[in-house]
Amino acid sequence: MNLRDLHYLIAVADLRSFVQAAERCHISQPTLSTQIKKVEDSLGVQIFERTNKKVLPTELGEQIIASARRILQEVGHINELARIAQDPLAGNLRLGAFPTLATYIFPQLVPLIKQTLPKVRLILVEEKTEQLLQQLKQGQIDAALLALPIIDDYLATVELFADEFFLAVAADHPLASKATVNPADLSGQALLLLDEGHCLRGHALQICQLNGLQEQQDVRATGLETLRQMVRAGTGITFMPRVAIRTHDEGICYLPFALPAPSRTIGLVWRKTSHRGDLLKRLGELVQTLSWE
Numbered sequence: 001m002n003l004r005d006l007h008y009l010i011a012v013a014d015l016r017s018f019v020q021a022a023e024r025c026h027i028s029q030p031t032l033s034t035q036i037k038k039v040e041d042s043l044g045v046q047i048f049e050r051t052n053k054k055v056l057p058t059e060l061g062e063q064i065i066a067s068a069r070r071i072l073q074e075v076g077h078i079n080e081l082a083r084i085a086q087d088p089l090a091g092n093l094r095l096g097a098f099p100t101l102a103t104y105i106f107p108q109l110v111p112l113i114k115q116t117l118p119k120v121r122l123i124l125v126e127e128k129t130e131q132l133l134q135q136l137k138q139g140q141i142d143a144a145l146l147a148l149p150i151i152d153d154y155l156a157t158v159e160l161f162a163d164e165f166f167l168a169v170a171a172d173h174p175l176a177s178k179a180t181v182n183p184a185d186l187s188g189q190a191l192l193l194l195d196e197g198h199c200l201r202g203h204a205l206q207i208c209q210l211n212g213l214q215e216q217q218d219v220r221a222t223g224l225e226t227l228r229q230m231v232r233a234g235t236g237i238t239f240m241p242r243v244a245i246r247t248h249d250e251g252i253c254y255l256p257f258a259l260p261a262p263s264r265t266i267g268l269v270w271r272k273t274s275h276r277g278d279l280l281k282r283l284g285e286l287v288q289t290l291s292w293e
Helices: 003-015 018-025 029-043 059-086 099-116 129-137 199-211 224-232 277-288
Strands: 048-050 055-057 091-097 120-126 143-148 155-170 191-194 215-221 238-241 252-256 263-271
Touching: 003 018, 003 029, 003 059, 018 029, 055 059, 059 091, 091 099, 091 129, 091 277, 099 120, 099 143, 099 224, 099 277, 129 143, 129 155, 129 263, 143 155, 143 277, 155 224, 155 277, 191 224, 191 238, 224 238, 224 252, 263 277
Parallel strands: 091 120, 091 143, 191 215
Antiparallel strands: 048 055, 143 263, 155 238, 155 252, 155 263
């Protein structure tokens, strides 16, 4: 068995198809099937159950495939260590961020990294917080921009900036004329929030609970841009982080809250065992130079 065979096993496990796995591995389907069978014969176990319609790993096969993933991850880690040793500020950087941040921070961050760290190849991942944390622990990404706090003994964090919340209302809304808003101003208002799984929804619900506000239960959105359009249409009001605010946004007013204003803390999160410390430090510094005005 060699590393190539491990790639074959993982491709079949991921795609549940010898045909599609062969395409991914750029070999013929008979060659792939023969090689998988050789691996099974050498081990004396069945890794995959095969029928005319589907391919499924056996119970033991699942364990073997999990080991194969760890082995290839470690091989990749070795290669990455060698590249980093040659130039700590070069190579692939797999960076994640959750949707209500990624949409607004990545467009600014990418050209900045390209300009200041030209040897870095940035690979961006936009996922919800729980998926990003899982990918971090599994070594699928190098770091993530997340809302703090993140409590995990395996992960390190550093605060980068505070992202203040504003109240977004339609231009003709009764609150639009106010210079600042207080929690009492929101009583009885139709509050729009994101769907389950978004960390911004959690932050907004905390604000609601602290101030006795109620969510509009029959209306939820999957993204901030949808919420923005719903506010513009007069469907309700919502909380909007500073990073997502547009200076000249026709039909919407963004009102600051009276102090102390609610906010979320954005930080950089990475594995404590990571050897990318120099690059991650530089990345954090670049994020802190971004402007949200």
